[in-house]
Amino acid sequence: MTQPLVAIEGLSAISTRDGGAPVLRDVSLTLEKGEVRGLVGESGAGKSTIAKALLGILPSTVKVTGGFIRFEGRDLLTMPRRELSDIMGRDITLIPQDPQTALNPARRIEAQLTDGLRLKLGMSKKDAHQRALQLLDEVQIRNPDRVLAAYPHELSGGMRQRILIASAFALNPKLVVADEPTTALDVTVQKEILRLIRRMQEAHGTAVIFVTHDLGVVAKICDRVTLLYAGKVIEHGATVDMLTAPRHVYTRALIAAGPRYDRPNAGLEPVPEAVFRQLRAEVGLAERGI
Amino acid sequence: MSDLLFEAKGVEVTYGMSKGMFGHGRPGVRVLHGVDLSIKRGETVGIVGESGSGKTTLGRALLKLVPVSGGTIRFDGQDITGLSPDAMRPLRRRMQMIFQDPMASLNPRHTIRQILTEPLFLHGLATDRRDAERQVRAILDRVSLAPVTLDRAPHELSGGQRQRVGIARAVLMKPDFVLADEIVSGLDVSTQAQVLNILKALSKEMGLSMAFISHDLSVIRAVCDRVTVMRFGEVVEEGPCETVFDAPQSPYTRLLLDAIPLPEIDDGWLTRPAPSLETAA
Numbered sequence: 001m002t003q004p005l006v007a008i009e010g011l012s013a014i015s016t017r018d019g020g021a022p023v024l025r026d027v028s029l030t031l032e033k034g035e036v037r038g039l040v041g042e043s044g045a046g047k048s049t050i051a052k053a054l055l056g057i058l059p060s061t062v063k064v065t066g067g068f069i070r071f072e073g074r075d076l077l078t079m080p081r082r083e084l085s086d087i088m089g090r091d092i093t094l095i096p097q098d099p100q101t102a103l104n105p106a107r108r109i110e111a112q113l114t115d116g117l118r119l120k121l122g123m124s125k126k127d128a129h130q131r132a133l134q135l136l137d138e139v140q141i142r143n144p145d146r147v148l149a150a151y152p153h154e155l156s157g158g159m160r161q162r163i164l165i166a167s168a169f170a171l172n173p174k175l176v177v178a179d180e181p182t183t184a185l186d187v188t189v190q191k192e193i194l195r196l197i198r199r200m201q202e203a204h205g206t207a208v209i210f211v212t213h214d215l216g217v218v219a220k221i222c223d224r225v226t227l228l229y230a231g232k233v234i235e236h237g238a239t240v241d242m243l244t245a246p247r248h249v250y251t252r253a254l255i256a257a258g259p260r261y262d263r264p265n266a267g268l269e270p271v272p273e274a275v276f277r278q279l280r281a282e283v284g285l286a287e288r289g290i
Numbered sequence: 291m292s293d294l295l296f297e298a299k300g301v302e303v304t305y306g307m308s309k310g311m312f313g314h315g316r317p318g319v320r321v322l323h324g325v326d327l328s329i330k331r332g333e334t335v336g337i338v339g340e341s342g343s344g345k346t347t348l349g350r351a352l353l354k355l356v357p358v359s360g361g362t363i364r365f366d367g368q369d370i371t372g373l374s375p376d377a378m379r380p381l382r383r384r385m386q387m388i389f390q391d392p393m394a395s396l397n398p399r400h401t402i403r404q405i406l407t408e409p410l411f412l413h414g415l416a417t418d419r420r421d422a423e424r425q426v427r428a429i430l431d432r433v434s435l436a437p438v439t440l441d442r443a444p445h446e447l448s449g450g451q452r453q454r455v456g457i458a459r460a461v462l463m464k465p466d467f468v469l470a471d472e473i474v475s476g477l478d479v480s481t482q483a484q485v486l487n488i489l490k491a492l493s494k495e496m497g498l499s500m501a502f503i504s505h506d507l508s509v510i511r512a513v514c515d516r517v518t519v520m521r522f523g524e525v526v527e528e529g530p531c532e533t534v535f536d537a538p539q540s541p542y543t544r545l546l547l548d549a550i551p552l553p554e555i556d557d558g559w560l561t562r563p564a565p566s567l568e569t570a571a
Contacts, residue, residue: 042478042479042480043449043478157341186340186341186505187340187505187507187546187549187550188340188545188546188549188564189340190549190551191548191549191551191560191564194551194560195560195561198560213478213479214551215553216550216551216552216553217551218553219551219552219553219554219555219556220551220556220559220560221560239555240555243553243554243555244554244555253480254479254480255553257479257480257482257483258479258483258508258553259483259486259506259508259509259511259512260508260511260552260553261507261508261510261511261535261547261550262535262552264511264512264531264532264535267483267508267512268483268486268487268512269483270480270483270484270487271480271483
C-alpha cells in the first residue's frame with residue numbers, strides 16, 4: 001500500500017487563551033496525492049486550525065496536546081525547525097482567504113511572485129522573471145508584463161487572488177492549503193477562481209486541502225470532504241455520498257438549512273436544537289448558556 | 291392612499307462632488323445612474339448585485355443617508371427628496387435599519403436592556419420604565435431570546451443573537467419600513483436560517499415593507515417577494531421572484547445565477563462556459 005501524502009492521526013489541541021478549551025478533538029484524516037479534500041464546518045469547527053497546523057503557523061494561543069501530522073511519513077509537529085522551513089513554502093503552500101491583505105502593499109507583484117523562485121529554487125533574477133510570466137499566463141492573466149510591474153492596490157480582488165494562486169503553485173508543491181480562498185469574492189469571480197484552482201491542481205498533480213463553510217463550493221471542487229463540529233470530525237466521505245446520502249443528522253440538517261434560489265420552498269430550516277444537543281453530547285461539550 | 295410606500299424614480303447619487311468657487315468644482319463619481327425602485331406596503335423587495343453595483347448606496351439613498359443628486363424619492367406619498375435633516379426627523383421612526391455587523395451598530399458599553407429601551411423613550415413609544423420593559427420582553431420572546439439577554443453586553447452574545455437584537459431594536463419602533471443590508475452575510479448557515487425566518491415572520495405579522503439588500507440570490511429568493519438586480523449603478527432586471535429566478539430576462543441575471551454553486555454534484559459546472567453577457571436580442 002502506498003503511503004498517503006498527509007496522515008493526521010489523533011490530533012488534539014487546546015486554546016490557552018480560552019481556559020484550555022479544546023479546539024481540536026482527536027482529529028484523524030488522510031489525504032492522497034492529487035486529491036482535493038474539503039474541510040467544512042461552521043465557525044469554531046476547527047477547520048482553519050487544521051489548515052494552520054498543516055502550514056506550521058498555529059497561533060501561540062493554540063497548543064497541540066496530542067497526535068501527529070505526517071507529511072510523506074514525517075511528523076511535522078516534531079520536525080526540526082530547519083527541515084520544516086524547507087518544506088513550508090516549497091512542498092506545502094497556502095492560498096489565503098483575503099486577497100486584499102495577503103500581498104505586501106509596498107512591493108511590486110514581480111518581487112513577491114519571484115521570492116520563492118529565487119530563495120527556494122535558487123533561480124536567477126532573469127529566470128525567475130521568465131517563470132513569473134509563465135505562471136501569470138497559467139492563471140490566465142492577459143497582460144503579465146504590466147501586472148508584474150504593478151503594486152497590489154492597482155489590481156482587482158479577483159486579479160490579486162489569481163496572483164496568489166500563481167504564487168501557491170509556483171514551486172510545484174505537493175500540497176496546497178486553500179483557506180476559504182473565495183469567501184471574500186463576488187460570486188462570478190468565485191466561479192473563475194474555483195475553476196482555476198481545479199485546473200492548476202490537475203495540471204500540477206497537487207493535493208489541495210480546501211477549507212470552506214459553503215457546501216455548494218464543496219460540491220463543485222472537492223473529491224472528498226470532512227465535516228467538523230467544535231473540533232471533532234462528524235463525518236467524512238466522498239463528496240457525492242455526503243451530499244446525496246448524508247449519514248449524520250447534522251450533515252442532513254446543514255444541507256436543509258441552506259436556502260436555494262432554485263427551490264424557493266425548500267431550505268431555510270434551522271438546525272433543530274435536538275441536533276445540537278446530540279452534537280454536544282457526542283463531542284463532550286457542556287450545555288450552552290443563554 | 292396609494293399602495294406604494296416607497297417610490298424612487300431616476301435616483302442618482304454622486305460621491306465626492308464639490309461645487310467649488312467660480313464653477314470649478316470636482317465632478318465626483320456617479321455611483322447610481324437613474325435608478326427606479328418601488329416598494330408596496332407589506333412587500334419585501336430584494337436588492338442584489340456584486341460589489342460596486344450600488345445596492346448599498348441605493349438603500350442609503352432611500353433613507354436619505356447619502357445625498358441624492360438627481361431623481362425623486364417619495365415615502366408614503368410625500369416627496370422626501372429635498373427634505374432637510376430636521377424635516378426628516380419625524381419620519382425616521384417609521385424607517386428603521388438593520389446593519390450587516392451588529393457588533394458595530396450596538397453600543398458596546400450598554401446592556402441589551404439599554405440598547406432596546408432607550409429608543410422607546412426617545413420616540414415617546416413607552417410611558418414609563420415598566421411599559422418599556424414589558425414591550426422589550428415581548429419582542430425578545432418574538433426573536434427567541436431569553437430574558438437574561440437583557441443584562442448582557444453585545445460582546446457576550448453570539449453573532450446570531452446580536453443580529454436578533456438588531457431586528458428587535460428595529461421592529462420595536464413599530465416602523466412601516468425596514469432596510470436590511472447584508473444582515474446574514476457574517477452568519478453560519480444554521481444561524482442564518484433562524485434569523486431569516488424570524489425576520490420573515492415579523493414582517494408578515496406587522497405588515498412591514500422591507501428593502502432586503504444581499505449579494506446572495508438564494509437568500510433573496512427565500513425572503514423576498516420581488517427582486518431588483520443591479521450592476522454598475524443601474525437596474526438590469528426587476529420583477530417578482532418567480533419571474534426573475536425561473537425565467538431571467540437579463541443576460542447578467544443569468545450569469546449571476548449560473549455562478550452560484552448549488553450543493554449538488556454537477557461535474558460540468560466548473561468547466562462549462564459562463565452564459566455570455568452579449569445580448570442576443
